[in-house]
Amino acid sequence: MSQSDPLREQIIAQFDGMSAQLQQAARYVLEHPEEVALVSMRELARLAGVQPATMTRLAKVLGFQGYNDIRTHYAETVRRGNDGFAAKVRQRDVEAASTPGSDIAYHMLHGLSAQIAALCEPEPLHRLTAMANRLAAAKKVYVLGLRSSHVVAWHFHYVMSLLGERSVHLDGPAGTGGDALIRAKPDEVVLVISIKPYALDTLTLAQLAKDKGLAILSITDSEVSPLAGISDHTIYCATESYSFFHTLAPALAVSEVLCTLLAELDRPTALKALQHADDHLLHLKTYSNTLPRRE
Amino acid sequence: MSQSDPLREQIIAQFDGMSAQLQQAARYVLEHPEEVALVSMRELARLAGVQPATMTRLAKVLGFQGYNDIRTHYAETVRRGNDGFAAKVRQRDVEAASTPGSDIAYHMLHGLSAQIAALCEPEPLHRLTAMANRLAAAKKVYVLGLRSSHVVAWHFHYVMSLLGERSVHLDGPAGTGGDALIRAKPDEVVLVISIKPYALDTLTLAQLAKDKGLAILSITDSEVSPLAGISDHTIYCATESYSFFHTLAPALAVSEVLCTLLAELDRPTALKALQHADDHLLHLKTYSNTLPRRE
DNA sequence: TAAATATTAAAACAAATGGATCATTGTTTT
């Protein structure tokens, strides 16, 4: 709460030179920083027991142009969430302000890290295991994810194809992606990945599968995603990032965890399948540890 | 973040019965609860992309007398702050050992989070910005990533294709993936993604590109990766995870950061391109917020 | 003490906010 806050420091530094009323206002601000962000200036003045104008004057004394600057500052503090994050950011500004853009990168990566960490909460964990169990029970798993979500869908399918042959990727050229559903049977499931903006084709295919009696398991970004309503299991993951684009890293992490849990549920079989895949790929000389000899 | 909040629950419960605009407003409120407390109604409406009146209507639909009731509620939530947060974290150790597999999931996610956080160090940040600058300077960017690395390659190409037409994905059916390099010129670059086990085809194509005089930028997993030697810029990211499989989440995060940095380097152009893409996709009705009507 | 100055309270103001109304548009029902 009372983290090192430059504005706070400044107020304290100037405190002694203030008039009585200004001190009273400043004292309240120091003691109730969140209120500054949450209530109007007049309300704050009332709470602090000073005239509204005093707050304006306080802002000027502190070198701001107006009261709103103070409020903006404290709003930003609230947004950062008081978790010591702000302190870290400031610390690094000293050393890394050098390269332009590195602060953007820093913010993004920090945010991603936190979003993945958020999946460690009990509820998401429970959802993960529940979905893994459901996937394990399915005869076949259709995997559906278009546009940006293709990343996750493809990853899941790729790993699953190493583990066995229960996975079908609903994707293909010339709009043939959904064709595999033609012979879908009710004891199969479809894993749908979709984040905002939701691809219409994904929703249509998901609805179709639902109508065919397949269970819908989805990875999406919100409780009010169109997928949430028709899904038997849902995992929610953050997609906000400090950039124009939505992030898929948490969703990919979810996919990786699901694959692992699935493999763990039948460890011996998984190991055998992976061994089998290894042999196959070794035969084909798919992999190498060194650059090919130049000819 | 995902606190248990009665109002939140209520919004979710009533969500399906709301009109499109109300849903859009509600969605924003759900995703940015702090903002409700921090900004004015009009500002919030602007952020949510709805008319100010819609926020008032949302309040009424939720059974409140006016919008201020909603704001008051979220202000109260902010005031409570992260008090209950620490408690929750502690709580999980007690209860979460329950579901089998949830500890695996927990470890994996924790590890991933840390690995992405590790990219926040000065050196990786510097490598990121350096590579972004090199990418920005290139006439054309060939993107190469096979097998598991396809995830990253495709993501990068997908985002770049929204931003312009400088990106070419070296992938295709029947082994035609490398054909695009036929006309490659020395002022172009190739972004190679490869992690252990390194796909031979990737290495071969990278070597070919190098021979043709293209700059090699790579995302890989170690200083002794076969790519490291032939690359002009290299970003290293962790791939270890508490499972059989290697993780691609950090690599994907790197790709996301690169895309963002690239976009930021020429913000106006990027924004214009994205707007253009939006218009295009809107025309094609690519996206939707609701399930298609059943026929 | 009287003058000068700084501080405070009160009032006035323009700009913004939240809310209500009504015409228009889109959707469903008949």
Added chain:
DNA sequence: AAAACAATGATCCATTTGTTTTAATATTTA
């Protein structure tokens, strides 16, 4: 197809907001 209905966007209004100005009061200085 027409009518009924709900949803939406635009406009308007009374309040409230942050700020400035003015007058009164306290404090300091000569």
